[in-house]
Amino acid sequence: MARSTRLTVEDWVNAAFDLLVAEGVAGVKISRLCEQLGVTKGSFYWHFTDIDGLMVAVAHRWQELQAANMARVTELGSLPPAERIVAMAGTLFDERVRAVEVAMREWARSDSTVADAVRAMDRLVVTMVRDALVESGFDQRTAEVRAAALLFAGIGFLHNRDALGPLHADELHEVFAVFTAR
Helix, strand or coil, X not given: CCCCCCCCHHHHHHHHHXXXXXXXXXXXXXXXXXXXHCCCHHHHHHHCCCHHHHHHHHHHHHHHHHHHHHHHHHCCCCCCHHHXXXXXXXXXXXXXXXXXXXXXXXXXXXXXHHHHHHHHHHHHHHHHHHHHHHHCCCCHHHHHHHHHHHHHHHHHHHHHHHHHCCXXXXXXXXXXXXXXXX
């Protein structure tokens, strides 16, 4: 039975995120989305010309969410640099954020536009961490290497969290102590 309430673009994007996380990019199909949302395909086509249009909206929404996360960290500029870095990594504790991040990185393996978006976000993260490390007294080159290593460690954590078990806040602080020690 179809829903009587008109859906928004955001509703479709959120449903696509749910399928992307649960089944990967191959699972994001118009018929599956309509079934999940309890609507007809006509509702989908009211908002998007095709599945690619929806997927572009999903990629843009992910970039917006990531940029908002980075903006929140930037607003913490009054905190000591190490605390800002820990605040950035703190998003890894949110299961939804982690699941979407893993799904986006997996999608990026088969879509060059998404790969470009992921690379751009990675560069932003490295830049923010590098700047915090420079502010802490590291030279530019050392800060760049350590920032990249922290990003790689974070990506590894995202992808292996299930195998390794959850990372606890005190362990996260230890990881950052290793990368920020002189």
